[in-house]
Amino acid sequence: MNRRQFFKLCAGGVATSAIAGLGLMPTLAFAAPREFKLIRAKETRNNCCYCSVGCGLLMYSRGDVSKNVEPSLFHIEGDADHPVSRGALCPKGAGLLDFVNSPNRLQYPEYRAPGAATWQRISWQEAFTRIARLMKDDRDQNMIKTNAAGTPVNRWMTTGMLTASAQSNEAGFLTQKFARGLGLVAVDTQARI
């Protein structure tokens, strides 16, 4: 490179940076608004079940429940119309999305044979059939229809039921109906809040 070329190069550099510096470069729009992530999301109302306050929830899922779409939950916030919480949620309630979508949740039924060290995945059909079979056998064998005085009691004392603590009142009512209808006496949940 000789002196002349060097000067040309320098002049070119200064000119281009001057063009940019003087604002002669085309620019994009100032700022696009951030996209609102709930546009056209399916909104479902529910109650938080993690304590006895029972705050109202708005749950937003992708997909509009048309028949070819499997909806997936992607946002939960408080329900402002709920008389108890009026839109507010504690940290547990505000973070419910990660409860629902937790990778640590049980995703499918598993079976561990007596004495076996490993769990094996089974189908829902298998699981339901097996549970129903075992319950029926046990109930047929151990159902107490009457007490010593001959009064009908219909107690099934040899099986207990641990129900979900995270239920709404309505689901709790149905659970109670189901369990008592079978004659179960030992019904419990792990909820101790």
Next chain:
Amino acid sequence: MSARDIILRSGTSELTPPAQARHAVDKVAKLFDATLCTGCKGCQVACSEWNDLRAEVGTFQGSYQNPMDLSSECWTLMQFHEVMDDNKFHWNFTHTACMHCDEPSCLMACSTEGAIFQRADGTVDFDADKCIGCGYCTTACPFSVPKLSPKDHKAYKCTMCSDRLAAGLEPSCVKTCVTGALKFGTREDMLFLAEQRVAQLHANGKTKAGIYNPAGVGGTGMIMIFEDITNPEAYGMPKDPVVSKPNTLKQDWLKPLGTAGIIGMAGLALVHRIAVGRNRVQEDEQNNGSEE
């Protein structure tokens, strides 16, 4: 609220076209009442949920505060300041997020045009696509709010949920607040509420209670009520935050001066070309040059 409701942009001395030419936009504010806060961290969780931020689980640092500082994955943080009062332990809780200053230091320090901008409603927002990751905003902010991401080396901070505001909703943190320690509305309304609350606190014997809305940064879009306004440091907030002088100097003086320099040089060159003309190289000189 429109995409052009921008009143201030970083990295440029150009005038921004008037956003409010056809309609007036009310300035908004969050009001944080530290005397009502229970430190439940609902705001912190709601923020990370809405903005899809999941900071890595940290380790215990001897405080209920977790993480210990804001980060690119944590835009709202509940700070637990432990204080002893009359030999009694108590916490000063601080809802830590962007203060949305009227005179934003981050914006003035920003080296890139339009990477940080202020809307007509007073919210200070950023455009990560334009951010070059120089980190000037992180050091300029008197509240140490913007943080660089270790993943993409760009700066991130609270946007006051500008996406929610544009859709007519309140910020996520405000909606979730159980005790009503966070409120949201026009800045005028929030200041009115704050004054009422402070008067109430005074009547209850908390005579040091006051409003934190520092004038050094032009007032903020997050107004706070402290039980002892004479000592905001007890809440982790600077007493007199100011827009740093080097920033204003660079933005308002140095950069225009630089531009003027470029234009001046071009003008001088032109004048020289007309008045003196080109420098004709002597034949023998040129021969000497090519021999090298």
